Amino acid sequence: MIPTPHINVSEQGVIAETVLMPGDPLRAKFIAETYLENPVQFNSVRNMFGFTGTYKGKKVSVMGSGMGMPSIGIYSYELLNFYGVKNIIRIGSCGAIQEDVKIRDIIIGMSASTTSNYASQYNLPGTYAPTASWPLMKKALTIAENKAIPVKVGNILSADIFYDDEPEVWKRWARMGVLAIEMEAAALYMNAARAGANAICILTVSDSLVSHEATSAEERQTSFTNMMEIALELA
Ligand SMILES: Nc1nc2c(nc(Br)n2[C@@H]2O[C@H](CO)[C@@H](O)[C@H]2O)c(=O)[nH]1
Numbered sequence: 001m002i003p004t005p006h007i008n009v010s011e012q013g014v015i016a017e018t019v020l021m022p023g024d025p026l027r028a029k030f031i032a033e034t035y036l037e038n039p040v041q042f043n044s045v046r047n048m049f050g051f052t053g054t055y056k057g058k059k060v061s062v063m064g065s066g067m068g069m070p071s072i073g074i075y076s077y078e079l080l081n082f083y084g085v086k087n088i089i090r091i092g093s094c095g096a097i098q099e100d101v102k103i104r105d106i107i108i109g110m111s112a113s114t115t116s117n118y119a120s121q122y123n124l125p126g127t128y129a130p131t132a133s134w135p136l137m138k139k140a141l142t143i144a145e146n147k148a149i150p151v152k153v154g155n156i157l158s159a160d161i162f163y164d165d166e167p168e169v170w171k172r173w174a175r176m177g178v179l180a181i182e183m184e185a186a187a188l189y190m191n192a193a194r195a196g197a198n199a200i201c202i203l204t205v206s207d208s209l210v211s212h213e214a215t216s217a218e219e220r221q222t223s224f225t226n227m228m229e230i231a232l233e234l235a
Contacts, residue, residue: 019088021090022062036055094180
């Protein structure tokens with residue numbers, strides 16, 4: 001059923017089997033123009049830009065996911081179920097909730113706890129654990145090691161709320177060892193698992209709820225070089 005309601009592509013093969021997904025479509029444009037050879041734009045529906053090009057000769061696509069699980073839930077579902085995408089690599093930003101997780105650190109989400117009800121659609125008789133795909137995790141860690149890029153790997157929280165009415169609620173998640181908060185990974189991991197495909201979430205820490213430090217919006221968009229190198233090599 002293509003084109004899908006949110007991606008205006010009518011042929012298979014226009015979108016690569018591996019798609020990088022930043023939250024911000026402007027960051028997808030920046031990545032395509034900065035890192036890909038011969039990038040071709042394939043989507044502009046609702047300004048959720050998507051591009052396909054090559055990186056070191058490998059075909060790869062990059063497309064914005066939007067903020068929040070409803071948004072990444074729509075785009076990743078269509079990519080995985082209607083466009084033959086096999087691997088989705090979320091590249092994003094997050095807020096640290098551990099003392100030893102500093103701004104600009106790189107985190108890979110081994111699992112994604114969540115406050116979302118996204119899993120309720122599967123009617124499971126228990127608590128599902130949204131988990132990154134091991135083949136992508138193994139390769140990402142090898143790439144990071146070879147490039148001497150330090151990464152922290154662990155449980156992250158995919159929240160539905162950015163401005164929580166109880167501002168200190170993150171401390172309860174921190175007590176459980178959760179490294180950082182973002183708003184997309186859990187839905188991506190569930191969609192990928194349900195589609196028999198692979199997904200991973202590589203994040204740069206752009207703010208800390210512990211130290212109250214934050215990087216500027218400009219820094220968020222352009223200074224994620226290390227994360228990009230891992231993600232592109234992984235693709
Ligand atoms: N809920 C939440 N999301 C965050 C935070 N820091 C960052 Br960057 N994010 C991510 O950035 C966007 C919100 O600014 C969302 O897409 C989240 O994934 C944070 O402290 N909390």
